[in-house]
Amino acid sequence: MAAIGRVLRSGQFILGPEVEAFEREVAAYLGVKHAIGVNSGTDALVIALRALGVGPGDEVITTPFTFFATAEAISMVGATPVFVDIDPSTFNINPELIEPALSSRTRAILPVHLYGQAADMDPILEIARKHGLKVLEDVAQAFGGEYKGRKLGTLGDAGAFSFFPSKNLGAYGDGGLIATNDDQVAELARMLRAHGARKKYYNEMPGYNSRLDALQAAILRVKLPHVDAWNEARRRVARTYNELLKDVPGVVIPCEAPYAKHVYHQYTVRIPEGRRDEVQRRLAEMGIGTMVYYPVPLHRLPVYGYPEGTFPEAERAAREVLSLPMWPGMKSDTQQKIWEAILYAINS
Template sequence: MPKIPVLDLTPEIEALWDELMAAIQGVLKSGQFIMGPNVKAFEQEVAAYLGVKHAIGVNSGTDALVIALRAAGIDAGDEVITTPFTFFATAEAISQVGATPVFVDIDPRTFNINPELIEPAVTPRTRAILPVHLYGQAADMDPIMELAEKYNLKVIEDTAQAFGGEYKGRKLGTIGDAGCFSFFPSKNLGACGDGGLIATNDDEIADQARMLRVHGAKKKYYNEVIGYNSRLDEIQAAILRVKLPHIDEWNEGRRRVSQVYKELLGHLDGIEIPYEASHSKHVYHQYTIRVKGRNRDQVRLRLSESGISTMLYYPSAVHKLPVYTHLGYKLREAEKAVNEVLSLPIWPQMDLTLQRQIVIELRSVLK
């Protein structure tokens, strides 16, 4: 059997090859490689797509989180409430600005932060909530925003896995005070290298973010604060400009693939298929099932032996990583999820025959 990858980027690259090559060559011929016209144009185009006043390109999704937190005034000694079931960068960014991550357990259906558990975690030091829209599914933002208003907290959305996703008709990353995006190549909207973005309607956050990304200076060589060298690369911006007009089509492709999986896997004993919340337009960055009542790692090994790649997002809850174990958290649902989740191959142009092949093998393994 030919090996089936978790993600195949070649269909979108081949379809856009001529446009991508023209965009890259245009940058090379221009001689403008840093903060050039493509960065400015992409920021305007993505702001229009998201429906926000400001879009600030940065070097990575991690930098987007760090800079957004700084721009929102989060500092040493503050606490930021977030989820333990996410990529490490979510909590790392909080620590990078000198604040302390406060972990709240997840909703077992969506894998996102459970809004009902946030209020008990609020203390006099709490300054922000950092929800993650995991796997492309929206966190439940209404109760989060209500709590933020009640306690005068900032809300920074980690939208790294959910570009183009929606919550009750609103684009994710536009509901809180700022939204942070990653353009890592595997993302729904991916560059050919690292890249990130901060989206906001807050003029002050935007001004601060623009200053922080260029060494803390509004005017070159007149540095006002300690900042970062975090600029979206001009070539990556040019590539993203080619890809952006296709994002809705690609997200719908992912949703079609997820629907096929749902039909093929829906009655299969031993797994639980993804739950799509009524408030969310899920864009399926990952198609993540739960393996129930069986050894997930053995299931994964058997699939691998059959030529089917899978991934674990994530093999450890963040609060159980060595850097945070001293905080002493015990979070039942997150700790249960890490032993059950298994992400199956998915990309927008995925062929039905491949999905059937995966399901046949999975059914065989489970039996």
């Protein structure tokens, strides 16, 4: 409330000192040269793609098992998303399938760190180096997560973050960020977020009205010093879930890849054998809310329209995944009740 009051008293609500301070602080946290605050995670993807030179006629390799904004952003800049299937153990893009999907039009790879777990970045970056491609990380669900000790969003050419209220670092509304070590990418991103202008009224290209609100920046500045502790609390909640659920028949607990520091934006299990929807319904009847992220893989949406069976692992995940309640302050007795409800739902 003190931070909000500070902004209200200042009367400066668009960019300004709060946004600049947050950008400095989050850049230091991530260990990058540049952090550019924008209006949303979706805008972060769109603007980062354009700043990396992706445009009409290009292709971008990405995963079909993610939120629509990942592919939507590619389409919005005039490029074509080219999907490859996922690794069933991590739900992230399978690096072994990327090279066969490349073409002469491929310009970039867009891995997603889904549910808070890192995609396997070393082979992705090696493919990009080999073929002269850009890499944009979608870090919407993984703020503070790590790959081999490095913060996610700092390994590729740029990282796109979301501060949607439910994220590990969430604002009180929409917000997003682009992180990069590339001076040119940062300069273009700053121009694009402000109608394509370095200087007001001297527009150099068509851009966007996509500036992080000063109120949101002030709120995020208060929350940023706490995010590591909150992520560790999420990891403790995940460990408790793992112990409770590891021997429950009909439930497959998530794995944590050896290269990743998973920050569990979602704790997502599999319920195989076609029982997911039935189990979800029974849990709802007992007052336990769960979510399916995501019931339709992107390639099966009408806007892209790939035939069924094209990416079988993504399709199987969409039939089986179920995200259980997860928040940093979750108590073990609450998890015990959820475990008991799952046992009932599975066995009844």
